[in-house]
Amino acid sequence: MAAEAEIEGAAEKKKGIPKLFIIIGAAAIVVLLGGAGLFFFLSSGSAEADAEHAVEGEHGAAATDGHGAVAAHTFIFNLPPMVVNLNNEGEGEAFMKLTVALEVANEAMMIEIQPRMAKVVDAFQVYLRELRRSDLEGSAGVYRLKEELLRRVNVAIYPSRVESVLFKEILVQ
Template identity: 65%
Template sequence: MAAEADIESGEVAAPEKKKLPVMLIAMVAAVVVLLGGGAGAYFMFFSAPAEDQHIAALPETFIFNLPTMTVNLRGEGEREQFMKLTVALEVANEEVMEEIQPRMAKVVDAFQVYLRELRKSDLEGSAGIYRLKEELRRRVNIAIFPAQVESILFKEILVQ
């Protein structure tokens, strides 16, 4: 009778849409979170870090310290300007260090001649320091040939 009353009143009951149970959605979300967390934990704890692999592959280098140098910079009618520079040479092995030792006078001379020709403006910014580093490396490699220096390391640069 109730169904008849709805029909008689002109109201037709629409069929209800099937909804996914909230519990099923929660379970799927939980599985996704657990799988993501498990994968993250696996990569974090069981895979070897890339840094450790690269560190093991790096060859050991040696540092050869040069004496501190103080030079006059080339000025253009200005007051005198000085540069104080402490440099270390990075070499591949101890044999290269032993080859450099008797040629230290040549290395210091090459540095002094080059540094005295610089102006303060030549040393401004990171590009100026990079050019200085590369030029010093080139000059020391010429002075100690056939031995080679891997890189120049600045310990102190002071321009007044």
């Protein structure tokens, strides 16, 4: 009996050793893969910084957009603040105060669109009065508002073009 127990104990030790090697090997592979991932992550960040420094060297102190590309100079055209009644549909009164700036490509574009600003404000007012408070909820609602205002301003000033609509203030009460 003692001999059989000794044979079974030796067999279990032999089975336990390969499991230990498998666990240690798997842990070593995880550590190596993690180290390789960290190396590639850190080296890609330095490549972007090197590209940014290269762009600055070519263009003097040029502004970059964070991805190594030279950012174009843009001009901001401020619109007057707008206060509108929102479509309340029996929910009580709701007002929105909105201050918007338009981003244009160059100064000549600012001069070109200035006479058409009455059309832009009119297009904004008509659209904004049909909004409900629920249309402006969350970041998705504000993003839809931004995209719709951009579309309307570009229609109103065609063939000129605005690059972006920038919100300076949005207040819904």
